Amino acid sequence: MCTFLKGDYERYKVKKEKQLADGGHMGRIIGIDLGTTNSAAAVWENGESHLIPNAFGDYLTPSVVSIGKDGTVYVGKIAKERLVTHPEDTVSVFKRFMGTEKIYSLAGKKYRPEELSALVLKRLKEDAEHYLGEEITEAVISVPAYFNDLARNATKNAGELAGFHVERIINEPSAASLYYQCRSQMEDAVMLVFDFGGGTLDVSLVECFDNIVEILAVSGDNHLGGSDFDRLIADMFWKSCGLSENRFSAEDAAIVLERAENCKFELTGQETAQMCVTLAGREYRMEVSRKELILQAEPLFERMAQPIRRVLSDGQKSAREVDAVVLVGGSCKMPVVQKYLNYLLQRTDIAVVSPDYMIALGAGVYAGIKERNADIRDMLLTDICPFSLSVSQYNEADPNRDLCDVLIERNMALPVSRETIMTTAHDRQTKMRFKVYQGEAMYAEDNLLLGSITVPVPVGPEGKEKVRVRYTYDINGILVVDVHVVSTGQEKQLVIRNDKIKLSEKELKKRLEQLNKLKIHPRDLEENRLVLARAEKLHRETTGYIREQIDSRVQYFNYYLGRQDVLSINKGRKQLNLFLDYVEEQCLQEAAFEGTADGFSRWYESSKQAVDAQDQVDYRKEEQEYELWRGGHLTS
Template structure:
């Protein structure tokens, strides 16, 4: 069985394509959205999703979120006695999603299409594939998030030649893609974005403003108190969009803090973030060689796109209202489900060819002559330009810098800077040449081939000898190799991960513990409720547990809404 997965910064979703169309699977709590949060309790058990999100407040040192931003790096997060890389944390989210899917389907899931930001680098894409492998599935394809959103909106059914722009502002990443539909092909013309811009940055802005207004220094709040504050600010951010103003009350020791903000001030403070959104939009349109009036539709997706200032920014730039009729939190996941159906050749779907583009330029280091004829090294020469449709193969011819040179070093880089020092080095290839030949006779033709799975092949042919050299860039510095993946997989398999059947009970206790942190005046009552629920759990009687869980939930709802 092949499923579609949206592995998001703040939330993740899973589904499939069946006779009813794209279908999402609910988790044990009955929600489609599973928070991308991991926590480890005192017994060493791994907790994922909503209970882990609640533990961000009650147990901040043992919980972590927003780790999607670290994909492709070797950063390690310590939770209790365990150290986790970003791939492993993502794998734990994937395992939880797969458990939900298998519970809904009644069969094993072994393949998946996973969405990734269009602007994800090679390293980040390979890390996502590694996360799938650690979770025990084969990643059939990585689909760019804007492309998935286009599928969800049914833009594949548009008339030939229709052009549309997908604006995707999620919790931690921002993507924009320009696509065209032509004769059954959804072709991506250009992608741009910012891997460190999303809803979390707007929340950070609210936190900084609130703390400045209330004169709360960095050392004023401990990790738990900061978690409580951010939770209230998250609610305030949503309230600003619907009511135009928001207020939070916050207890800090014996101080009762009260803070208010209106939408006008928030929009003014958020202007630098809005300007960061404009740059990728303009770049994508410039790369696609289109003017705003040449677009047929503009689509907003991603939870953070709900903010009114986002829709206003896009409307002003393009002179029209964007489409938002598909739930922005679900659009990418629904598109991934359709892509999974296409991958499995579901007969209910018309054959659609999805193209992607290379999000970064790929090239090598070259030297250039200055006015005195001296060779100056360190310049970047693109072989494959960004936004080239993949698979793509391009070649360029280079010559040695000096006479009697014995070797040519081909350093492979990814990036957009004219200087290699500001780009990312992917690998190197050393080519032997004949030192007795002249510079012009020692030509070397270099071919870069980049496929849809993010694998880059570099081939070099020495003209004089016809010798050929090859470099296959499947790994990146900081990424796990095959042996490390096997070792990490074995370690993950040994972890005690709560079974799906207990998830709703864990979530209830985690929520109660979080409210205990937040409500000083209700602590005695909460302890009494927790003790009563724990007694019900000890009975191991599902009917008793279910009834107590309903009562417990209603009580917590009342407390939280008070």
């Protein structure tokens, strides 16, 4: 542990406790994009998210740390220069190892990834305090959506080591979507966030509805980035000049790679670029066009397409249903990348809006929300489960290989609670054992075993005894398994948590209380019971076609409730309430309902006056979904 960081943190905690005890208020909250290559900070001021410049006047601070022999700490731009002059005491891209046991040795001392990240965060804190002229006590820090609970906890620890109070870690695609939504004023939309950095590609499908930003699916390639285009252009240079890279020194190869990167930057602003390098006293030249680069980069573009296809598949959306494509990361500024996305998604409206700063600006928006600024509405940003959680299931075809029954699928919004019913598999069975697994494999043995729980059941024939099994999980890595024997009422509980995440008993109790609230079925929540009661009341007051429509739409809403997905339930409740509004305001007042397409159209037209144009786009989607569901329901 870095003593100078620990001391800062201890002083911060004492100061914070004193301020709270005195009834005082802490300082400002900032949003931070803690990036792999660069980091940035933003603050909400005057109704907008503003970037915070560092001591050099730049908005981007390189995520690089260097330690001098005398113990001097260098962070950012100076540290980046020392990558060449002092490579043994300088390190970068440590974000990739957050939450792991990796150790870095710099100037004779050992550092964990979160300690190095803390140094970057501390520099951002100092720059922000200098720029704003006041104390910064809290930060909203972004992380990749695929970060597991260990990596998220390490990020939170890094913030606290830097002297921040870190109450909220937000997902990078959520931050980007939040800023895009804030800037574009799009109320309800499905966004594809394409985050293409120097070394990684992260693709996310995000849905914004009312005040909720929910990630539907994530995918990516941790070994594909802008640096792969640098390597490709360098290879084109060696081949074009008839040279073999192996014949030259590592320094010469580094120069060629650097010039290749410059060539890539030139192609961002022009159709052709020239690359000129002097090697062994001789000058070599190559001219390359965007068209040539596209042809040579075909394998890279195909790798780019794979995560896009996967998120659309996992999110159950088509490319046509994507309302906006949000580009994040410096590599997105390459015109060839933009053109490929236009081709792949069959659209021409992909705009580049501050890709280097999109996440930081989004984190700044959320910082404004946390400060409860009057000029910004509250938003709920959901997390997702990066893996599937399942329970073992008897395999009748192969009794020696249990199957996995998935309760919580990957990409589900968190926190989440799901339930299934299991029955006895044999005659005269006296107990049932449930093994808890993590992973995507069909067979239980191929997944990671997390734990097991056993309950006794009354002796009886196969299939007679039923046991309810419920999984409840949150982003803090706490999985609660509840089993309930239906016939006897006996209940048992298993709490599985990651031992590497240190929670006090008080914190654990608080988290478990929060999870217990999720165990109420959505059907029993007050707002859902209210709309169902309202529908039942109108069912009693109507007849004929109106009553049939109410019945059908209540069944559709129950279908949403059965899926136990918060966003879908909110949509379904909004749609049902709109329909019930029409029944009350139009049908009952006129004491008649034509039951024709024209009558339905009049209701649809009247609904336009109650909601804005974007709401209508979403309402039409909901109507189409309803008609598809209704057709399947009537024919099943």
